[in-house]
Amino acid sequence: MNTDIELEISPGSGRDEYMVRVIQARAGGEPWAAFRLDVDEMLDRRADLEQTILASAVSARRMVPLAEEPVRQAGQQLFDALFAGPVRGAYRASLGAAQQAGDQLRVVLRLAAPELAALPWEMLFDPETESYLCRNEPMLRRIPAPDYTPRALRVVPPLRILGVVSSPRGLPALDVDAEKERLETALDGPIAAGLVEVVWAPEATWAGVHEQLLAGPWHVVHFIGHGDYDVRAGEGLIALTDAHGRAAMVEASRLAYLLSAARPVPRLVVLNSCSSGESGTEELFSGTAAALVRSGVSAVAAMQFTVSDEAAIAFAQGFYTAIANGRRIDEAARNGRISITGNSRSTLEWVTPVLYVRGSETSLFTLTPPRGAARLRTDPLHTREPERPESSGEPERQPEGAAPEIRATEGPAADAKMSDERVAEARATEAARQEKQRIRWQDLYDRAGAALQVNQYGTAIELLDSLLAEEPGFRDAAALRETAGHRQQLASVYRRAQAAESAGDWVTAIRGYTLAQADPAFADAGTARRRCETRQRVAELQVGMRKHAEAGNWDVVLEFSAALAAVDRNAANPGGLATRARLELLYEQGRLAEEAGDRAAAGQLYAEILKTAPAFRDAEARRDACRETRNEARPQIPPPAVGGGPVRPVPTPQRVPEAGTELLRVRHGSAVNAVAFSPDGARLATGSWDKTARIWDAGTGAELLRLRHNTVVNTVAFSPDGARLATGSWGSSARIWDAGTGIVLLRIRLNSAVNAVAFSPDGTRLATGSDDINIWDVQSGAHLLHIRQENPVHAVAFSPDGTRLAGGSEDTRIWDARSGAQLVRIRHDLAATGAAFSRDGSRLVTGSNDRTAWIWEAATGRKLAKIRHDDAVWAVALSPAGTILATGCSDGAVRLWDSAGEDLRLQVHHDGGVSGLCFRPDGRALATASRDATARIWYIGGAQRRK
DSSP, rough: OOEEEEEEEEEEESEEEEEEEEEEOTTOOOOOEEEEEOOOHHTTHHHHHHHHHTTSOOOOOSOOGGHHHHHHHHHHHHHHHHHHHOOOOOHHHHHHHHHHHOOOOOOEEHHHHHHGGGGGGOOETTTTTTTHHHHHOOOEOOOOOOOOOOOEEEEEEEEEEEEOOOOOOOSSOOOOHHHHHHHHTTHHHHHHSSSSSEEEOSOSSHHHHHHHHTTOOOOOEEEEEEEETTTTTTTEEEEEOTSSSSSSEEEEEHHHHHHHTTSSOSSSSOOOOOOOOOHHHHHHHHHHHHHHTTTTTTTTESSSOOOOOOHHHHHHHHHHHHTTTTTTTTHHHHHHHHHHHOOOOOOOOGSSEEEEOOOOOOOOEEOOOOSOOOOOOOTTTOOOOOOOOOOOSSOOOOTTTTTEEOOOOOOOOHHHHHHHHHOOOOOOOOHHHHHHHHHHHHHHHHHHHHHHHTHHHHHHHHHHHHHHHHHSSSSSSSHHHHHHHHHHHHHHHHHHHHHHHHHHHHHHHHHHHHHHHTGGGGGHHHHHHHHHHHHHHHHHHHHHHHHHHHHHHHHHHHHHHHHHHHHHHHHHHGGHHHHHHHHHHHHHHHHHHHHOOHHHHHHHHHHHHHHHOOTSSOOOOOOHHHHTTTTTSOOOOOOOSSSSSSSOOOOOOOOOOOOTEEEEEEEOOOOOEEEEEEESSSSSEETTTTTTEEEEETTTOEEEEEEESSSOOOEEEEESSSSSSEETTTTTEEEEEEETOOEEEEEEEESSSSOEEEEOTSSSSSESSSSSSEEETTTTOOOOEOOOOOOOOHHHHOTTTTEEEESSSSSSEEEETOOOOOOEEEEEESSSEEEEEOTSSSEEEEEETSEEEEETTTTOEEEEEEESSOOOEEEEEETTSSSSEEEETTSSSSEETTSOOOOOOEEEEESEEEEEEEEEEEEEEEEEEEETTTEEEEEOOTOOOOO
């Protein structure tokens, strides 16, 4: 009888949208449901949840400690999302059926969306029964990998565990002897009963572990040490030790390859975070564990949070004792949780273990009663000889294809009972069986390889599954099986991408082709992706073009046409919009010329319109009226081109607004902290206390994108090419977004609020200001430089050549942006709030809470000018030409000064303090952000002297 409810969670059609589907259920049926889950918000809470769990290890007297509430809330949030609609009905029915039969319902999760793997699903809390699922029912995560089911390994106890403790120099030190003693103490009972045997690798080097694996057999590998996550490779790492005692980081894929040296390959790996590890555990053991399982290890038990010593001991005791007594691996994990719960009535550390399983079989070992107690090994490289069965006449034979049986060492007593002839006969029979088996395995392997060569992935998978079911460690069959499965999946993805391209679903098509292009088998996927990206860009631009045409923004329509022509010349005039925009602008110029009394020029403009569109509005009547009162002096206005090429608007006589005129106002739900123009000046980005960053059309104020955060957004910055937007928030993270789609391209986690971000001029690096200054690689997220600060950093700015970085804190300093060497230190009376380099990098402007703005010589820190204000200066900016200095103050005033800071040119006001400033790239407009919940764009022109 099926005792599982197996759920597959996959991405939905939009951001934060997912679909859950019941693969199988005790109650039958395959219902599905869609749900929304803010994964970023859940991930941002991980650190707080980890602290809550660790703190719970301390005994509490309350029946339900208040500290448990964050865990319960997160668990209920996950439960309500996962068990949505009819899926909840299937779960309730399956749970009832299992309870009626006296069984446990096992919850199996297939996480098809990568970002879901880092979520703490073990916290799932059922509000109806007021219970955590993993405490009542076995729970495991099934990795979406090629699904084959090797037979359970027949083992006569003891279960042999190879322990590895790695404590390299340069990482937090581990007490190696204490770590070993803890595990041995936890397993004292099973060891004494002959059920478990622990052998410690004498060295945690690659060579030392390799040598020890060859001296097996080993059923389990138990690793204690440090880890990390390689963002560039997207792969977990563990820290072994090199020959000099330093850290040797080993990727999960190489670790799996190392483990394949053992015969048989260990069925179980346990990854235990060290008691002193502060960071990286959630990424290490989600990434590494999943990769090991995908590479062929049957099961991996890992710790998703830092774990206390007491909980680690309790888990190992319950977990290994259950396995040694023949329990399934999922039952063993549940028994490990039970043991942890025995530490304290209030502990929540039973949430920390996570079980990853490959395939559908969770019985890893078949144990037969031991013939004698085993001992704790002290001779680590001593190899065990296979046990000989006792003879009662005929030699014992194993059925062909049966899994190997491993017995404890008992000496030569069994051989003594058998004559030399019978021993020789038994050995010859066994050798013949093994040779026949080897030939069969090689045949399966060769046929699978041939099928893979001709892209017959289904055939290759079937053959490799047969091989791996009999011998999981045969050559690189597991890796080949993964390749076949991966290519089969990519073939399906590729076909879906082709269908999406045909349907004009560019996002889905690009995603599919991007996945497929990594494999040489899909050589044209890269070309197809680029083709779809072009069509997507064309579609996006044409949508924007139509939107502005509907609003009558004809000059902007022509800008879109020029952008389209740069992408695809044939797409620059969709539906004649570019032509119409040109005609509308000509008509507007004609009307302006009429109003100015220049009827000759107006008539010429109307005549130009009629060449293209004889029935356009009343152009013909106006042309004729202008001819009647034609002026003698007729200005010759060169007409713009009409047709397929990029269309440029004719210079228009316009009424120039007065300096200080408000051109645009956009509103947030709360105070606006930051503002930034895109490099072309067409878009405006803002960050607010309402937990959003937004991108607006700088001409119309239309909201183009809303980027949701979990906390206040402090800072925003466009990349130099305008394709990306960086944001920093109180949630101790900086993010880089695709400025066109709103997709998160990179997330950078820090230990405190991010107050400032800045791209380097070449767009390859991002500087962040928080408690310290850090510089990151924009593509990989690699940490390039750390500059320690005594106080929080409120401003960062690269010099125009990218070689220097200014940071504003209690004082302002200029650093070498590559080495981190301090070049200049500038002191303020109070904290610096803003910093900006001049266009040539020779000057630095700063603002401060001490009611001043300063202009400094950037090379020496020499004071050039001091500008006094009535209130704290919260923001500063220099115009692109370097001729105008803008300051924003806590009293809501925005002031524009000459570049020397001597002459006040213009002053405008908000209704609240001004916290952000940014000049439009043409220097003729200034964007401001304010605590009055608005961002505004002001026309400043040449910033004439204030009257």
